Amino acid sequence: MTQLDQTTEMQTSDRRTRRRDARKAAILAAAWELARRDGLLGISLRDLADKVDLAQPSLYSYFASKADLYDAMFAEGNRQLIDEVLGEPFPHDAREALIELLRRAVLFSSADPVRHELLFQRPVPGFEPSAASYAVAKEFYRSGVAMMTAAGVTEQADVDLFTALAAGLSNQQVANDPGGDRWAVLAERAVDLFLAGVTRAAATTADKGDPS
Amino acid sequence: MTQLDQTTEMQTSDRRTRRRDARKAAILAAAWELARRDGLLGISLRDLADKVDLAQPSLYSYFASKADLYDAMFAEGNRQLIDEVLGEPFPHDAREALIELLRRAVLFSSADPVRHELLFQRPVPGFEPSAASYAVAKEFYRSGVAMMTAAGVTEQADVDLFTALAAGLSNQQVANDPGGDRWAVLAERAVDLFLAGVTRAAATTADKGDPS
DNA sequence: GTCTATACATCGATAGAC
DNA sequence: GTCTATCGATGTATAGAC
Numbered sequence: 510m511t512q513l514d515q516t517t518e519m520q521t522s523d524r525r526t527r528r529r530d531a532r533k534a535a536i537l538a539a540a541w542e543l544a545r546r547d548g549l550l551g552i553s554l555r556d557l558a559d560k561v562d563l564a565q566p567s568l569y570s571y572f573a574s575k576a577d578l579y580d581a582m583f584a585e586g587n588r589q590l591i592d593e594v595l596g597e598p599f600p601h602d603a604r605e606a607l608i609e610l611l612r613r614a615v616l617f618s619s620a621d622p623v624r625h626e627l628l629f630q631r632p633v634p635g636f637e638p639s640a641a642s643y644a645v646a647k648e649f650y651r652s653g654v655a656m657m658t659a660a661g662v663t664e665q666a667d668v669d670l671f672t673a674l675a676a677g678l679s680n681q682q683v684a685n686d687p688g689g690d691r692w693a694v695l696a697e698r699a700v701d702l703f704l705a706g707v708t709r710a711a712a713t714t715a716d717k718g719d720p721s
Numbered sequence: 722m723t724q725l726d727q728t729t730e731m732q733t734s735d736r737r738t739r740r741r742d743a744r745k746a747a748i749l750a751a752a753w754e755l756a757r758r759d760g761l762l763g764i765s766l767r768d769l770a771d772k773v774d775l776a777q778p779s780l781y782s783y784f785a786s787k788a789d790l791y792d793a794m795f796a797e798g799n800r801q802l803i804d805e806v807l808g809e810p811f812p813h814d815a816r817e818a819l820i821e822l823l824r825r826a827v828l829f830s831s832a833d834p835v836r837h838e839l840l841f842q843r844p845v846p847g848f849e850p851s852a853a854s855y856a857v858a859k860e861f862y863r864s865g866v867a868m869m870t871a872a873g874v875t876e877q878a879d880v881d882l883f884t885a886l887a888a889g890l891s892n893q894q895v896a897n898d899p900g901g902d903r904w905a906v907l908a909e910r911a912v913d914l915f916l917a918g919v920t921r922a923a924a925t926t927a928d929k930g931d932p933s
Numbered sequence: 934g935t936c937t938a939t940a941c942a943t944c945g946a947t948a949g950a951c
Numbered sequence: 952g953t954c955t956a957t958c959g960a961t962g963t964a965t966a967g968a969c
Contacts, residue, residue: 529952548846550762554945566946567953575945622843630842630896631834634760669893670907670914676896677889681881684842684888695882698918702882705921706914741934766963778964779935787963936969944961951954 533571536561537585540578544623549579549632579633584642586624591649593617603660604704610656611675611696618679619693625683629676660704667707674699745783748773749797752790756835761791761844791845796854798836803861805829815872816916822868823887823908830891831905837895841888872916879919886911 539560543552554575558565572578594613599606618625626632628646638646657668678699682692751772755764766787770777784790806825811818830837838844840858850858869880890911894904 548762550760551846553943555943564954566948566955569946570952626842630838630892632844634763666907666910669904670911673889673893673904673907673911674886675889676892677885677887680842680888680892681885692881692885695878695885698878699882699885702914702918706910706917709917765961767961776936778937778966781964782934934969936967938966938968940963940965942962942964945959947958948956949954950956951952 529571532561533581536563536568536571537578537581540582541621541624544582544627545621549623549627552578576633576636579627579636580639580642583627583638584645586628587642587645587649589624590617590628591645591652595649595652599656603656604700606656607660607671607704608697608700610653611678611700612693614675615679615682615693615696619682619687619690622683622687625679629679661708661711662704663711664707671703674703741783744773745793748775748780748783749790749793752794753833753836756794756839757833761835761839764790788848791839791848792851792854795839795850796857798840799854799857799861801836802829802840803857803864807861807864811868815868816912818868819872819883819916820909820912822865823890823912824905826887827890827894827905827908831894831899831902834895834899837891841891873920873923874916875923876919883915886915 536557540552540557543556543560547553547556552575554568555565558568568578572581594610594617597613599609618629653672654668657671662668662671678692678695682689686692748769752764752769755768755772759765759768764787766780767777770780780790784793806822806829811821830841865884866880869875869883874880874883890904890907894901898904
């Protein structure tokens with residue numbers, strides 16, 4: 510086997526890998542479409558195969574099982590979360606940055622309620638994300654915590670409260686005003702109330718013996 | 722037909738009605754059990770019939786369709802919400818009452834995540850509660866609004882923000898710490914931050930031209 | 934109102950040829 | 952890696968006797 514042959518073989522292998530990845534991505538995209546139409550649990554592997562012009566059993570060359578498909582969707586959704594919510598630059602002001610974070614999070618959820626469901630609720634009984642997929646989710650969480658820290662939010666309880674605020678706004682928006690912005694517009698007010706309370710408490714604590 | 726006969730007939734009819742209602746309640750209870758085990762969408766009418774010792778088609782004497790079953794569950798869940806959250810008396814202090822309301826709401830959700838799902842999310846594609854069932858849900862909402870009003874929360878935006886808070890705490894509790902109380906214990910702090918901001922803003926508005 | 938029997942569709946997954 | 956064929960189970964709902 511010559512050097513040239515090896516190179517050619519590598520290139521061929523790369524091409525095949527790319528083709529395979531592209532098809533896998535196409536299957537995932539079709540799965541999201543079906544989920545939006547029929548619900549996450551309503552995805553049928555037959556419909557899915559039809560959508561990508563494959564025979565239904567051929568899907569098993571790309572995903573070992575339906576749970577495997579959900580796992581890939583979970584990972585992809587979290588990657589989109591990072592891209593769409595953290596991708597654009599944030600205001601330098603920590604308060605404004607938190608507002609923007611909250612606003613983008615609510616918009617992200619309301620842009621695709623089914624994706625919101627898969628990422629933040631437990632819509633598929635028995636399904637647990639793999640460690641690899643879950644790592645993507647944690648990456649987003651860490652970034653959010655960093656932005657809170659910059660705004661003076663350090664207590665775990667306050668971080669939890671902020672995540673509840675984000676979850677609540679997103680949830681109400683999706684469940685009770687789909688397509689609207691009734692809860693999305695509350696992001697600024699929510700952050701202001703939150704920060705006022707948290708930083709006031711922090712200041713009080715820090716002010717022990719230092720009444721200015 | 723004598724007077725006595727009529728009376729006897731009425732009593733018999735009542736007894737039959739009671740029996741029927743009792744069986745319907747038993748079916749509903751079994752449906753909740755199955756939902757907790759297999760998810761709301763995972764309820765199978767075969768399993769359900771087995772659980773109450775009926776042949777599967779006999780269920781159609783009690784519910785016209787599966788959607789009808791969901792609707793009955795939705796109504797019952799909302800009745801439980803009213804009973805369990807509003808049934809016990811509240812503290813007279815408006816702030817303490819709101820804290821208690823939030824705490825009970827989170828506990829209610831975490832006591833039965835599937836019920837929480839049915840009441841506050843959209844877990845069954847295509848299912849919309851009937852007007853009668855939805856009326857029960859609105860009754861609870863009105864009571865909550867009344868308690869907020871008592872605490873000085875009058876703006877619709879602030880009411881919405883509070884519902885987001887309740888939804889967020891419940892959701893995080895159910896999704897990320899099932900069985901625990903990591904978010905439930907945040908109820909007091911959440912209400913304090915919320916009320917501090919809302920009443921401060923209201924006071925500022927009211928103070929226009931009235932600086933005391 | 935309950936049953937048996939069954940219609941009729943759909944599901945996820947596997948076997949095995951090519 | 953894709954296909955055809957098919958398994959075995961399950962799903963909701965209906966027909967019709969009793």
